[in-house]
Amino acid sequence: MSTESTIAKDLMAKVLRNDTKAFAELYDRYSRVVYSVIVNIVRAPAEAEEILQEVFVTLWNKRKEYDFSKSSPVTWMIAMARNRAIDKLRSNEFRGTMRSTSIDNSPALSHLQMAGDNPLDEALLEERQKVVQAALHALPQDQQTVIRIAYFEGLSQSEIAERYSIPLGTVKTRMRLGMKKLYEILKEAA
Amino acid sequence: MIDQEQFEEICAAYCLGILNTDDRLNFEKILATATPEQRQAIDALMLAARHLPVSGKLVAPAPAVKERIMNQIGANKKINNTSLIEKIYFALKFDQPVVTFGMALILIVSTSVLYFRQIDLSGSVSDFEQKLSQLQQELKTQTEELSESKLKLTELENKSAENAQALADKDKELSGLKLASAQNQEFIKLMQAPDLKVTDIKGLKPTPKGRGKVMYSSNLKLAYIQLSNLPPAPTNKDYQLWMMDGKKAVSAGVLSLASDQSSILKVTTGLVVEVKRLSAFVITLEQKGGVPSAKGPMVMLGNVKI
Numbered sequence: 393m394s395t396e397s398t399i400a401k402d403l404m405a406k407v408l409r410n411d412t413k414a415f416a417e418l419y420d421r422y423s424r425v426v427y428s429v430i431v432n433i434v435r436a437p438a439e440a441e442e443i444l445q446e447v448f449v450t451l452w453n454k455r456k457e458y459d460f461s462k463s464s465p466v467t468w469m470i471a472m473a474r475n476r477a478i479d480k481l482r483s484n485e486f487r488g489t490m491r492s493t494s495i496d497n498s499p500a501l502s503h504l505q506m507a508g509d510n511p512l513d514e515a516l517l518e519e520r521q522k523v524v525q526a527a528l529h530a531l532p533q534d535q536q537t538v539i540r541i542a543y544f545e546g547l548s549q550s551e552i553a554e555r556y557s558i559p560l561g562t563v564k565t566r567m568r569l570g571m572k573k574l575y576e577i578l579k580e581a582a
Numbered sequence: 583m584i585d586q587e588q589f590e591e592i593c594a595a596y597c598l599g600i601l602n603t604d605d606r607l608n609f610e611k612i613l614a615t616a617t618p619e620q621r622q623a624i625d626a627l628m629l630a631a632r633h634l635p636v637s638g639k640l641v642a643p644a645p646a647v648k649e650r651i652m653n654q655i656g657a658n659k660k661i662n663n664t665s666l667i668e669k670i671y672f673a674l675k676f677d678q679p680v681v682t683f684g685m686a687l688i689l690i691v692s693t694s695v696l697y698f699r700q701i702d703l704s705g706s707v708s709d710f711e712q713k714l715s716q717l718q719q720e721l722k723t724q725t726e727e728l729s730e731s732k733l734k735l736t737e738l739e740n741k742s743a744e745n746a747q748a749l750a751d752k753d754k755e756l757s758g759l760k761l762a763s764a765q766n767q768e769f770i771k772l773m774q775a776p777d778l779k780v781t782d783i784k785g786l787k788p789t790p791k792g793r794g795k796v797m798y799s800s801n802l803k804l805a806y807i808q809l810s811n812l813p814p815a816p817t818n819k820d821y822q823l824w825m826m827d828g829k830k831a832v833s834a835g836v837l838s839l840a841s842d843q844s845s846i847l848k849v850t851t852g853l854v855v856e857v858k859r860l861s862a863f864v865i866t867l868e869q870k871g872g873v874p875s876a877k878g879p880m881v882m883l884g885n886v887k888i
Contacts, residue, residue, distance in 0.1 A: 412657035419651065424642045425635055432638035441647045445654070452655045470635050474599070521636040528637050542598040543634045549595055564591040571594040572623075575630040 404465040407455050419448055422466050425517055426473045433477035433544050434484070443480060447473045478546035527577040535570030538563055584612070586619060593624050597631040765848055769806055775799040783863050783884030789813060792882050794865075798849075800857040805849035807863075809839060812882070815867060821881065822872045825855040826862040836872040837865070860886050 400421070406414030426447060431440035451458075451469060458468060528536050541547050541555075549567065553560040584592070589612070595601050596609050613624065652658050772778065777799050785792025792812040798805035807823065815821050821839065824831040832854045837847055853860070865882040 412652070412655065415655070415657065416648070416652060419648055423648070424640060427643040427647075428638060428640045429635045431641050437641075437644075440641075441643055444643050445647055445651050448651045449654050452651075467632070471599070474635075517636060517640060520633065521640055524633040524637045527633070539598070539634070540637070542595070542600050543631070544638065546600055548600045548602065549591075564594075567594040567598070568587070568590045571597065571627045571630050572590070574633070575626040578630060578633055579626075 400465045401460060404455075404458060404460070407452070408458065415448075415452055418465065422469060423448070425466070426469050429470055430473050430477040433474065433546075434480050439480060439484075440477070443473065443476050447476060474543075474546075481545065523578065523581045527574050527581065530577055531570050531573055532566075535566045535573065538566045539570045539574070542567065586623070589616075589620050590623050590627070593620075593627050597624070597627040598634075599631075768804065768848070769846065772797060772799055772802055772804050772806060775802050775804075777801050779857065779886075781863055781884045781886050783807075783865065783882045785812065785882050786880055788867070788879055789881045794882060794884070796849075796863045796884060798853055798857070800853065803852050805834070805853050806846055807837070807849055808846045809837070809882075812839060812865075814839065818870050819867050819878075820870050820872055821865050822868045822876070822878075823849065824864040824866065824876055825853070825860055826864060827855040827859050828861060831864060831876045833872065833874065833876075836868075862886055 400418070403414045403418045403421075407418060423444065427440060427444045430443045430447075431437060434440050434443065447469060450472065458465065462468075463471075528539070531539070537556075538552055541552055542549075547555065549563045550560055552558075553563045556563075592601070592605070592609050592612075596606060601609060613620075616624070649658075779798055779800075781796045781798075783792075783794040783796060789812055792809070794807060794809040794812070796805060796807045812821070820836045822836050823834040825834050826832075833851075834849050834854050835851045839845060839847070863882075863884045863886070864876070864880055866876045866878045866880050868876070868878040
């Protein structure tokens, strides 16, 4: 685990002891990446700031519920931010039934085990962004689109198939291949 | 049972967080019994998914957002993070608006109750102090009055004792007067007695100027003696009267002379010798209280004339 991840957990431990200074430092270190995820989903800065505020206030109020064994604090925050941003996006677009925004419903929290460098660490953010963007651009456009739509809009495989009028199997295949390819590129880049 | 390709398709959707709740739970059941190849696949896809947050443009939020957040969690209340006050603050959940409002309400109500009760008690204490002061003043006044009363009572007791003494003196005087009155009446009766006899007695050498008379009645069995110019008897001596039966002297008692050396005395013994046998009256100077038979010098003598 990186030094940066260790710092994040140390800060979170202090936050659990009601340390507001540690909370402020946690915000300083990770608000940009969290905000970036939100703003890339809702694409409206004002709404993104409201969601960011909501996420960090929820983080503070529900700090006692944080489980160190399940995920890093950064992953926890991003999962929460992404789900709320997607809910907001769907609400704005009147897209029918909303997905649950419960933190516990996030697969990134329920199963993801952190290994190696955290790509969201602030210190590595600029460099990591370039690597990831390059990796995504290296994918075929159809695979890249499916992955972006899935991640930033939260559309299911069926919804993507419906939106682009392509077979569900095709969406599944593009998504599978794209994610595997992305991994291979990132692995090589690391 | 799903093959590796199907597993990876679902796994990609799972890692991107786009499975609905049912599908997600079903997939997590599959993960519990995943093969090593499947585990390798999910680790790889998860790692790829974790990079996606930075796949878009990086944008920093406005500085005001942090200020709003810190205000909202109450971090801008200048609380020392490591202080005991802060620990208590959060332990009591004062960061929760409902708790804060509730505690504030309780504090206001309690303070109000204590304030008005304190005012009430202050008034009561003031009243009690005033009443106590009045009672102390009354007690002081009553104590002074009691002292004065005691003093007056003592004076009255003294006066009463004096009056009692005076009354006793008056009683004694009255008794004396009554006695004197009775003797006077007796003496008058003696003077009016038909068988009244009077014998003159005269002073001898020691008291040559002494004069006197003995008045007596055989019928009344009374005898009075009148003396004048007889000096007072010495301190340890008394004048004693004797009635002579022939040559025999019979005591008729000690004479108590008044200081004016001129008095009429009753012979308390009466006539101790029959008149027909009585030859003389003699007064001698004897030991204090008198003696059975005459021993001292004869100071007065009066012979009875038949």
